[in-house]
Amino acid sequence: MRFIYIILFVFILSSNTTAQEKQVLDTTLVRNVDVMPAFPGGFSAWQSFLSHNIDLSEAAMAMDSTEYAQYGSRQNAILEFTVCQDGEVCDIIVVNSGKISPLFEEEALRVMKKSPKWQPGIKDNTAVRTRFRQTLTAVL
Numbered sequence: 001m002r003f004i005y006i007i008l009f010v011f012i013l014s015s016n017t018t019a020q021e022k023q024v025l026d027t028t029l030v031r032n033v034d035v036m037p038a039f040p041g042g043f044s045a046w047q048s049f050l051s052h053n054i055d056l057s058e059a060a061m062a063m064d065s066t067e068y069a070q071y072g073s074r075q076n077a078i079l080e081f082t083v084c085q086d087g088e089v090c091d092i093i094v095v096n097s098g099k100i101s102p103l104f105e106e107e108a109l110r111v112m113k114k115s116p117k118w119q120p121g122i123k124d125n126t127a128v129r130t131r132f133r134q135t136l137t138a139v140l
Contacts, residue, residue, distance in 0.1 A: 029082065029129050035122035037083035037132050039115075050136065054111045059103035060140040067101055075100045077108040077136045085127040087117030095133070101140065108136050 039046040081092040092112050121130030
C-alpha cells in the first residue's frame with residue numbers, strides 16, 4: 001500500500017511541474033526595433049494584395065453629397081496593428097475613424113484582417129511583437 005502512495009505522490013508532483021512549465025505568451029510590445037515589420041514581398045506585393053482584395057464599390061456607391069462634403073473623394077485610412085513574433089496581424093484599429101467614410105473604414109479593416117502573415121520586427125536578432133502603422137488610400 002505504501003508503494004502505491006509513493007507512485008501516486010510522484011505522479012501528482014510531476015503533473016504539477018508540467019502545468020507550471022507551460023510557456024506564457026509574451027504580450028510585450030517592442031517599439032524600438034532593429035528591423036521594422038514588413039509585408040512579405042515588399043511594397044509591390046502589398047499593393048498587389050490590396051488590389052486583389054479590396055472592394056471599394058459599395059463605399060463609392062453609398063457616398064452621397066453629404067458624405068462627399070464631409071470626407072472627400074480621396075480618403076486615407078490610417079491603420080494601426082500589432083505584428084506578432086510569428087508575423088500574425090492582430091489588434092487592428094483605424095486611428096482616424098471619424099475622418100473617413102464608415103464603409104471605407106469597414107472595408108479597410110476587413111482587408112487588413114485578411115492579410116497574410118508579415119515578416120515580424122526584429123530586435124537583437126529575435127522576432128518581437130511590434131506595433132505598426134499603415135495607410136490605405138482610396139479614391140471614391
